[in-house]
Amino acid sequence: MTELSGQKPSSETVDALVTELASIVGPKGWTTDPEVLAPRLEERRGLFHGATPIMVSPATTAEVSQVVRACAAANVPVVPQGGNTGLCGGAVPNESGSEVLLSLHRLNRIREIDPASNSMTVEAGCILADLQAAANEAGRLFPLSLAAEGSCQIGGNISTNAGGTAVLRYGNARELVLGLEVVLPDGQIWDGLRKLRKDNTGYDLKQIFIGSEGTLGIVTAAVLRLFPRPRSVVTAFVGMRDVDSALSLLNETRSCCGDSITGFELISRRCLEFCLQHIPGTRNPLEGEHAWYVLVELQSGIAGVGLRNSAEEAFATAFESDVIQDATIAENESQALAFWKIRESLPEAELHEGGSIKHDVSVPLPDIPAFIDQASEAVEKVLPGVRVVAFGHLGDGNIHFNVAQPEGDDKDAYLAKWGFVNEIVHGIVGSFDGSISAEHGLGRLKRDEVRHYKSPLEIDLMEKLKAAMDPDGMLNPGKVVR
Ligand SMILES: Cc1cc2nc3c(=O)[nH]c(=O)nc-3n(C[C@H](O)[C@H](O)[C@H](O)COP(=O)(O)OP(=O)(O)OC[C@H]3O[C@@H](n4cnc5c(N)ncnc54)[C@H](O)[C@@H]3O)c2cc1C
Incomplete structure (x- = not known):
């Protein structure tokens, strides 16, 4: 492009x-x-x-x-x-x-870990996985977790308001930041590295920079929220007939386990098959075949078997009422990691199937089944043979709705249809009042397209904000806004 x-x-x-x-x-x-x-x-x-x-x-x-x-x-x-x-x-x-x-990348020091205020102050170039490890060593949890955590940096996570696999319980990056240090487009340094949970002294400036994709300021450091380390974790792999059932399971699990649900990841049968075929060392956790799967993770700060008992109760009730067809709970950490490997290898597995046109979208939770049905039908109708690859953070209403090329087609010719397919799928997202970028941001890829899905007033306010903070267009021009 x-x-x-x-x-x-x-x-x-x-x-x-x-x-x-x-x-x-x-x-x-x-x-x-x-x-x-x-x-x-x-x-x-x-x-x-x-x-x-x-x-x-x-x-x-x-x-x-x-x-x-x-x-x-x-x-x-x-x-x-x-x-x-x-x-x-x-x-x-x-x-x-x-x-x-x-x-x-050279701005990569952890300036302070403060267990008493459950916070750590870190520089923007710290690798996410290193921060998780540092928090863990200090007896705390930094819950932001995503498949790119071995190479993405916290400054990038903040600038894209990254989500990941534990949003359901802990929120996006936006909810994990207490303070920021930012270099402004004219070179001034804004020191907003406060550790306060409560501060109602006017506009919350840090929120303007979070998710702004480097267009308003360069994040150089942040104060991050830490949490108690979980003392019990339950990871389960569950099979079911349809996406409606997955939503019913989410409700059932909430009723039994409250806010201990940290992850609720939807995986279609096709995704699992791609993974088993292309990712060495993966195996199907369940015996039979199911149209849809959910990886459920629950965490609690209380040790013991209570959490597992609640999870078993939720799955038993769901099984008896025919909501789910099968479920298995990981018996140890390596089994849990094997379940997560399936989820986290899906993008890589997809690469082996040729070109894929991606959609990182969200719609209100109850509309997810209808969205997947309508979007699948629409793309299969106009491009016979395409293979819908749907997975994602169901609990957050966020689906990666990818459309893989028909087997044997020319990859480049297929990828040339990117905009055409986006228009169809995003049109359906729009009809549910959803978002065409639930996670990855706008960058250059969706900068112009988003204008069809936001009101002129919203676009005008975004452009005015950019013009006020960066009047000469010195920071990341041409991204997010024109
Ligand atoms: C395998 C994989 C899995 C992913 N999973 C998820 C997921 O589950 N959830 C999710 O939300 N996202 C996910 N992402 C996308 C996610 O946005 C990024 O992985 C991550 O947040 C970006 O961090 P980065 O350091 O690589 O930033 P970059 O890619 O380097 O930059 C991203 C944007 O932020 C700006 N930027 C970077 N650093 C700074 C800074 N210090 N100050 C100001 N601007 C800056 C850049 O200019 C750019 O606009 C995934 C990506 C991959 C490849």
Whole structure:
């Protein structure tokens, strides 16, 4: 996908800026090596390829600020990048070669873990999995968890308001942030690193930056909420006839187990088959065949068998009332991990089946069965032979509705239909008053399309916010808003 924004600065300006940036960040903090840059300039699914005169990797907030100031003075935009696992082209510069890429990976210190206030203060470039481990070592839980956690960074998670597998219980990144430190588009540093749970002193500025995909400020550090570590965990794999039954099971489990449900992941039979076929070491946890599966995870701060007893009661009631057909509860951690491996390998398994046109959408919970039915029927009608691959965080109303190419078709020819298929599926999402981007954001991929699904007033307010905070379009131009 190609599209340029902004005017290209002169080569003299860019050369002078490169020299200035190199002196700000020192020899370890920059590169123009095409081999090092190549993976940083490509969106993970290959949908966007960019160019840049330099990648800078500041090691301190002060350096980020100086870099941004220098770029603003030269009128050269900056594109912040974390782990580059985002899936909408937000972290990749455009093709003009006139945007500076700013990687946060060297800003990776844990500044403080404060168990008494159940918080930790961390820099934006910390890898998510490292933060989970650090919290665990301190006897606490940092619950944000997603399949990209080994490479995504907390700054990227915050900037995309990432969700993941435990939203049902702990919320999105938005609910996990107490305070932020942000470098603004003119280079000023906003120190909002507060640990307060209650602070009603006007606009909640941190929320403006969370989910703004690097278009309003560069997150350099955050105060994150920590939770007690769970003392009992139940992980189950359940088979059922249809998605309505999965929703009934969610209600039944809520009645028996309250808010201990942390994960409720829907998996279609086709997804499971792809996984068993392509991911070594996976096996079907259940004996028979079922049209749909749910991976349920429950956690409690109380040790003992109480949680398991409640889960068994919920599944027994659901079984007796014909809501579910079979269920198995993991007997130990390795079985639980095997269940999760199935869920987390689904995107990788899908890669082996050729091209897939993706939709990361949400609709109100009760409408999920109708959405899946209507969208499946619509795409199968216009493109016979396509294979619907539906899975996702059912408890949050968030479905990855992917449409895999017909077997044997040409991949590139199929992927050229991306926009056409999106229009059909997103149209149905819109009819349920849902969201065309439940998780991944807008970036460049959905920036224009979202205009069909938000009111002109909402778009106008978003554009006014961008213009007020970044009047010269210095931060991540062309992403989220025009
Ligand atoms: C296998 C896989 C599974 C995923 N699962 C989920 C999931 O379950 N739930 C979910 O919500 N998302 C999921 N995602 C997408 C998710 O948005 C990203 O994985 C993650 O949150 C992005 O972090 P990152 O560090 O890679 O950011 P990047 O991809 O580098 O950047 C994402 C956006 O944030 C901006 N940005 C990055 N760092 C900063 C910063 N410090 N300050 C300002 N802006 C910044 C970038 O400019 C870009 O616009 C998944 C992605 C993959 C590949």
